[in-house]
Amino acid sequence: MSIFITPQTFADTFKSKRAEAIKNYKNGEVKLAFKKLEALVKKGDSEAARDMALIFLKGKLDKDKAYVWFEKAAKMCNSRALEYLKIIYFERGSFYFKPSRIEYLKSKCKNYKNKNIKISEKPKKKLFKKKNSKNKTSNIQKKPTFITKRVENTWKQIIPYKNELKRIGHGSAFAISKNGHFLTNEHVISRCIEVDILYNKMLGKAKILKTNKSLDVAILKVNALTPFYLNFDDKNYVIGETLYAAGYPFTINLVRKKNLASPTLAFSSGELVNTELFQTNRLIVSIPIASGNSGGPVIGKYGLIRGQITSGFKMEDSLKKIKLDKYLSENITYSVMSSSIMLKKWINDTNILFLRKGRRIEKYDSDEIGEIATRTVAYVACYR
Secondary structure (H helix, E strand, O other), X not given: OEEEOOXXXXXXXXXXXXXXXXXXXXXXXXXXXXXXXHHHHHOOXXXXXXXXXXXXXXXXXXXXXXXXXXXXHHHOOOHHHHHHHHHHHOOOOOOOOOOHHHHXXXXXXXXXXXXXXXXXXXXXOOOOXXXXXXXXXXXXOOOOOOOOHHHHHHHHOOOOOOOOOOEEEEEEEXXXXXXXXXXXXXXXXXXXXXXXXXXXXXXXXXXXXXXXXXXXXXXXXXXXXXXXXXXXXXXXXXXXXXXXEEEOOOOOOOOOOOOOOOOOOEEEEEEEOOOOOEOOOEEEEOOOOOHHHOXXXXXXXXXXXXXXXXXXXXXXXXXXXXXXXOOOOOOOOOEEEEEHHHXXXXXXXXXXXXXXXXXXXXXXXXXXXXXXXXXXXXXXXEEO
């Protein structure tokens, strides 16, 4: 005989225990309050998860942790938590803009509803051993959702200190590994004595590991973790394929140590104009960019790197040289990108790190590409 129990059965008990935990929190017994609320969450109380989120948010303890708890509540079908996350995750230009996450949370809620919570008088003996599912999931990398305290602590150790150097320029870069490797243009950092990187609102001092002037590319390294990074797409190019460029074209004065000023990420789209490389590794795209975009990624519809922005394109100077001036419209702004295939080959040849080819698993819409760019693209400041 099995007794089926729903969360409603314990609603009154949950409510009184939540009230008790909140009272502990107001009395300054924070650890005890968290312990009680976490215990309730484990028993299936979604409101306890939402209360945890509100404490982290309203108490200004940790906004990222607040959203983690809101997500836990939403996965347990807490409608108020889900509605709040919709407002946050659908806000364009926000640091937390991630619309695709809502559908994921809804699917988790659906799975949660389908589960029957049972208490049996006598647990049934397992006749068969549980199959080891390790092999099935070993190739699947769990993607991070938020910047953790561990990541933040690694960046706090490399915060640049004030000195007499002056900022002489800026550009963009993007993370290419989880261990602090970034890619930018060589011309962005060629005259720098010091290079600072702003990544997910965290500022750190970077080293220049390798440059290539002819390819206009440079590898930077911070001694910190970079959980959000891009993979390379080395499939053949197709004329007309949709591409997205991201970078930081606007000048800002970075405030060192605390109270960082946040630059605005510029995001634009266009198409690939030609598939024949010129000047070793260049391709033309119909994406409007500004000077600060230099070094930023060009992302394809699969969320993988298709190239790197190197410069704007002056039609009157260069189009004639590659015999494309007769075919391109004068009403469209053209830009130059470096081929991701050539970039990946050069990076691997340096032996600094080895990049595996990215897998084309799922197509993304422009909002989702923007979300990916927000997490992976960094602002580069050059000091001399």
